[in-house]
């Protein structure tokens with residue numbers, strides 16, 4: 001039967017039929033008829049279900065001679081009845097089944113099908129759920145702490161024995177995470193600088209203080225937006241890529257192969273990636289700063305000041321400590337993004353959707369941690385005057 | 387002195403137990419074959435023997451060293467004695483075959499680059515992959531990937547080789563060649579083999595003893611030489627498995 005063509009309306013003699021009778025000796029006799037296939041069996045399913053539960057005849061005979069077509073779903077209906085009758089100690093027979101269908105039905109053990117899946121009320125399971133969720137969070141936290149520990153140990157080892165680091169992988173990660181990200185980082189930071197300049201010019205115009213837009217853009221880019229935009233782009237590009245690469249290796253047993261060779265996945269896979277990214281991130285942040293300030297300059301063209309005035313303001317406000325505090329932040333962000341990406345990759349479960357799930361988790365967790373870290377560092381730097 | 391000793395081993399995933407109270411020994415230099423229907427836990431058993439799956443109960447000794455509960459140093463010492471071929475090969479996708487096979491040498495030997503390359507090429511030729519050194523795993527058939535994985539598993543001349551379904555997906559000629567290689571290595575170098583396989587021809591060629599696992603019983607349902615199990619099967623499942631051979635031979 002062509003299932004694509006089977007959308008045709010059901011005619012009267014195709015309509016599945018169910019006729020229940022009772023023999024003189026108390027045997028329950030069911031006559032099935034019509035077409036019993038996947039699309040039509042549903043009409044009978046609920047009815048048959050209710051019937052078999054309420055009827056307590058000892059012996060059942062189901063006659064399918066009147067059935068013109070019987071597919072897997074039709075067999076399921078018969079098995080459903082059989083399972084329930086047998087489960088309460090009754091006897092069950094099917095009449096009129098073709099030899100092939102009989103063999104097919106005999107492949108199933110009715111025992112496992114008798115219980116219906118009970119739908120438990122949700123509130124009873126609440127404590128259970130809370131318990132599970134707590135255990136999950138605790139587990140998650142523990143693996144993260146363990147991972148940070150392993151990563152630190154691996155870095156200590158790398159410093160002690162620099163030759164043990166796979167430098168070719170470091171440069172590869174640096175190239176992919178750093179050099180390849182440069183255009184997009186510059187573009188986004190430049191546009192952010194431009195928009196920032198326009199918005200702040202609007203706020204300052206009533207006071208005739210538009211010249212100070214340069215100071216604002218400089219400070220905001222150096223201290224905050226340059227590192228932050230860079231880190232968010234890296235979380236999406238590189239954090240996700242690390243999780244996907246390492247996740248695929250986990251699923252393919254490549255990580256298991258490393259372990260059985262006596263190599264530590266953290267040293268072998270995470271250290272080069274983290275190192276490569278952390279080496280590049282201050283440079284990317286520097287470019288982001290520059291692009292943002294140039295973006296601000298574009299806005300300045302629309303004002304009546306000479307361009308040199310803008311850059312004078314920029315240079316006077318760009319103190320080294322602002323630059324430095326931004327770069328320190330960017331290194332912290334880079335460590336976070338790369339670490340989370342590698343961790344999620346190594347935690348990848350089995351199955352086809354696992355790599356995608358790890359990648360998503362890496363990006364979301366990466367961005368969340370960056371913003372939290374930014375808030376913490378911003379507050380601390382403010383109070384220590386850095 | 388057995389080279390692997392397993393006592394009352396229970397392994398599984400989470401709450402789910404796959405194998406329960408399994409005990410057996412593997413002798414030095416023998417071809418030890420693990421049989422069973424798919425999903426019965428052969429891979430799980432193998433992975434626990436190489437320390438990948440956490441053991442729920444029981445103990446595993448490799449020679450005189452206990453693997454269960456070993457600290458990092460002891461574990462590493464044990465792992466150095468192993469070569470492992472995973473069921474799907476598990477070659478490193480970003481490295482070509484030569485680099486894949488060379489990697490363990492780079493990490494664990496002090497040989498110069500030329501010697502490492504030479505040895506890696508030899509191992510590849512041994513499994514019939516001469517000329518494919520520069521190819522990436524993704525460019526090869528599944529059978530070729532498995533053979534490359536065997537080459538990688540052998541490159542450090544391990545004492546015990548674990549092979550998970552080495553001949554699945556291979557043609558009969560290549561498969562017979564692999565069996566002969568295993569026999570030669572066992573004889574010449576005294577390597578012990580622990581092999582999961584379904585191929586009856588391989589079983590009779592390489593196995594000095596087999597164990598058969600079963601999913602329902604979650605354990606070993608037969609132990610012995612292949613010939614003994616074929617001639618006097620202890621239960622129906624074993625009989626059914628070896629009856630296939632009669633059918634194959636008749637054809």
Ligand SMILES: Nc1ncnc2c1ncn2[C@@H]1O[C@H](COP(=O)(O)OP(=O)(O)O)[C@@H](O)[C@H]1O
Pocket residue numbers: 350399404422423424425426427428429430431
């Ligand atoms: N990582 C895993 N997590 C949970 N269950 C698993 C995992 N790997 C295998 N299993 C389950 O363990 C059982 C045995 O699997 P496996 O050892 O791969 O069987 P075999 O190699 O004999 O075909 C199967 O039921 C399988 O579903």
Ligand SMILES: [Mg+2]
Pocket residue numbers: 428429430473550
């Ligand atoms: Mg398997």
